[in-house]
Amino acid sequence: MSPMARTAPVPAATDPAIIRNFCIIAHIDHGKSTLADRMLQLTGVVQPRDMKAQYLDRMDIERERGITIKSQAVRMPWELDGASYALNMIDTPGHVDFTYEVSRSLAACEGAVLLVDAAQGIEAQTLANLYLAMENDLTIIPVLNKIDLPAAQPEKYAAELANLIGGDPEDVLKVSGKTGVGVEALLDKIVRDLPAPVGDPEAPARAMIFDSVYDTYRGVVTYVRVVDGKLSPRERIQMMSTRASHELLEIGVSSPEPTPSNGLGVGEVGYLITGVKDVRQSKVGDTVTNLLKPAAESLGGYADPKPMVFSGLYPIDGTDYPVLRDALDKLKLNDAALVYEPETSAALGFGFRVGFLGLLHLEITRERLEAEFNLDLISTAPNVVYEVTLEDKKVLTVTNPSEYPDGKVSEVREPMVSATILAPNEFVGTIMELCQSRRGDMKGMDYLSEDRVELRYRLPLAEIVFDFFDNLKSRTRGYASLDWKADGDQVADLVKVDILLQGEQVDAFSAITHRDKAYSYGVMMTSKLRELIPRQQFEVPIQAAIGSRIIARENIRAIRKDVLAKCYGGDISRKRKLLEKQKEGKKRMKMVGRVEVPQEAFIAALSSDDSKDKAKK
Amino acid sequence: MPSVLPLGDPAPADGLLPAQAADGAARRAFCLYVHIPFCRVRCGYCDFNTYTAKELGSGASQDEYSGTLNTELDLAARVLRDSNLPDRPLATVFFGGGTPTLLPATDLAAMLTQAESLWGLEPGAEVTTEANPDSVTPESLEILADAGFTRVSFGMQSAVPHVLKVLDRTHDPERVPQAVQWARDAGLKVSLDLIYGTPGESIADWEASLDSAIACAPDHISAYALIVEDGTKLAAQIRRGEVPGIDDDDHAAKYEIADARLAAAGFGWYEVSNWARTPDDRCRHNLAYWRGDDWWGAGPGAHSHLGGVRWWNVKHPAAYAQRLATGVSPAAGRETLDAGTRQLEHVMLQTRIIDGLRTQDLGPNGRKAVAGLIADALVDPAAAFAGTIRLTLKGRLLADAVVRRLLED
Ligand SMILES: Nc1nc2c(ncn2[C@@H]2O[C@H](COP(=O)(O)OP(=O)(O)OP(=O)(O)O)[C@@H](O)[C@H]2O)c(=O)[nH]1
Ligand SMILES: C[S@@+](CC[C@H](N)C(=O)[O-])C[C@H]1O[C@@H](n2cnc3c(N)ncnc32)[C@H](O)[C@@H]1O
């Protein structure tokens, strides 16, 4: 067998019969990107000297964190039994926040490689992504990865996988993305087992946009999967949803560098450049057709991802507000999931209320804003969205706790999720306890194998999106995994807790909590602030209140000494510089009534202690 | 003075001063500070520019020091003349350190004589030396008095052995009243330095130190809250947890106790950390710093001020001696303050002393702040209505905050 194809099939002139489109899906960290590396190497599209680990994780933030955030599609040649094939591989992210990336990728494929870490077994996102693939009617190739690890248990997990998908444990391929073992066989199996794409080459073109990315040098680059017909360079195309038309300045395939081609035909995956400057003109989910020979019916689109958590983002230096606005506009170009609108906080000044898919998404966005646009930001404690019905039947959507109406509320609804937790059965008790304390409602429990259990719960989003996963991990010594998706809403007994400094409400610290948890929030926040706010020339009471009822109270005693005892040997310059520094420091203080609160205190009070590790699931 | 020098502009090799230094000089007092950078041992809390080695290199060793310093005094006289400053006799002279009395009294006398021959002394001029209680004898004090010294300031710090131990002070507390008596016998006025808020010092310890200082019947007492300076042995001990840290509330309580006991014993405050028996006993040299008078600071790391020009000498005694040996000014850097900065310094300095700051010297925002300061009981209302910002007891403890409020823009 000579794996590397001698003659790679040429785009636009490739018979759909020799095309195989697949994505690699898995739980986070099970090795998708590393397996993709081996495929890039074996098929020869990346030369050994250019190779680096997780080649397709190109964004700085992906490399820093060692996780995939955006899907990447690559066309690779492969030869089997003397025939050449064109493979389109899409590496997908594993983190639950980016599930929508996976669904988009699946729509461009006929098959999926379901990868499972042979030392970990099936985990929550394995199931979630498998079900997504099944809903899309894809052919699944189950594969165990990391068989080089001493802790690998390929036999056991092969049985689990076979159990899950149906089939024979013998048919589960065993590979190592690290050593490359089994990867050739996997590529062969992809060619043999996955169906070729089908479409009508003579019909008007229909191509599904599954990604749209803004690039400073090339403008908007749109990734498509052609279903019917053909797209050619220089022709005019039309976006079916808006009827807007553009000229195709460039069309090609990623291999993995962009390679212009003579067009794209049925079943092919590639990119288009039309010169548009805004990804919203080239929207994910839209269908591209020929302007002169338009298709009658578009392909089904995707639902826009819905933001799950909201947080206020404020520049520490108020004059950076326009920079933040432009920066959000730019990030939005590549991130359809990002939504934001301006808001003002009495304590923090001008900023934006921003919606995110989850905490990791929040953190990554914030980090990119800071790193790529040189901003210093404060982000307020994240919250979910509430629907509040007033006594006069008016309905409000509350994305910011400080907008929660005072009194006259007849009903509050909070978003719910259905969650799946996978864990060894010894932990069932403690997991049930945790879910119970988070107002969870058990929906079912299944044994995936003798010792591994799947628990299904319906829970309030607010209860799981912040520290639930940390708790789960620590209670199960890291063995449990979690997946969740939105699942309607429910009426709940919620209250708004306000924090007052010297009687002045600090909007940035208001929170909506379940009534039973209001007290502990109040105690936590007031004592945290007592530590963080420096003493003032007068006593500062810190209170937590529900409406006018005080539920927790702390006190910052008045400062009694603020004077340097001595001025050394006439070194007045030193004393003056100290004074100038203090005056400068004062500019970084936010005034809450008469109370000076340092920016750092806001940041520290609003950030959970170890949010960094938290988001990585 | 602290070991770290400020950042400033370079100073010229000839030491010549910008024209601003001479403006209005005739109306300002002219003083001299002489830095003696030697100690027998270094106290754990101290970050003054001082050295325990006897040998620091040519011209900088203890026995050559007075000669080197006199070279700077000669240079000073030349620079003042060449920069068109008027001839002025010295209003005060202050020998500080380090431990000036580690040098033979005759050396201190020689430096004073040199200064006197260059500028002369005002009638009734104040001439002080700092001293460690265990570095003086009746004879040495006699020599100083004969040479023209009028005042000695002893580093007593505490009367309590376990506190002295944390401070690394080597003197026997019994030695203090004795040294004070010798100084009195020699006809010198006496000041005692105290430090409060040392880790492990109880309120009773502090009261005992105050009582013991008062019992010595000095003319003047300075009481400083212990500052934990970066880079000192004490800072490291606190960081490692070997010694408890210091506490601002403890400092405040002890300051209030000091003010009450000293007042009861007949000492009135005239600067945040200084009390004197009568207005005549106030340290005029110290006041010169706060009033923005002119002074030449001689010696390594010493700071000078003339009419809004501030400069400072190179820090190390060897570098200092080396410069003087080659006829180069020892100034390391300087600042020529603009009107705004001088105004800011004026508010910052004048607020600390009992004379207070005239409200007419404040900007519009500063004047607006006064009502709030009265309301917060930080400044004396009667004085304020009469046009002077004078700190109350509470205001003295919060003096830096008061200054910031007066300077708010
Ligand atoms: N020993 C061993 N380690 C592997 C193998 N494949 C991947 N890894 C390691 O597993 C970790 C995760 O690998 P990635 O390829 O980034 O995993 P991923 O599934 O792409 O992760 P996400 O994109 O964040 O979901 C890395 O530290 C890899 O080096 C393997 O076959 N053997
Ligand atoms: C140069 S010293 C006095 C002379 C002599 N070397 C002595 O220590 O006795 C001046 C005074 O500054 C005070 N002082 C020095 N370092 C201090 C610190 N870190 N905190 C508070 N006061 C300090 C002490 O009271 C000391 O007496």
Ligand code: SF4
């Ligand atoms: S004796 Fe005085 S100058 Fe010398 S180290 Fe001690 S406190 Fe500092």
Ligand SMILES: [Mg+2]
């Ligand atoms: Mg990856």
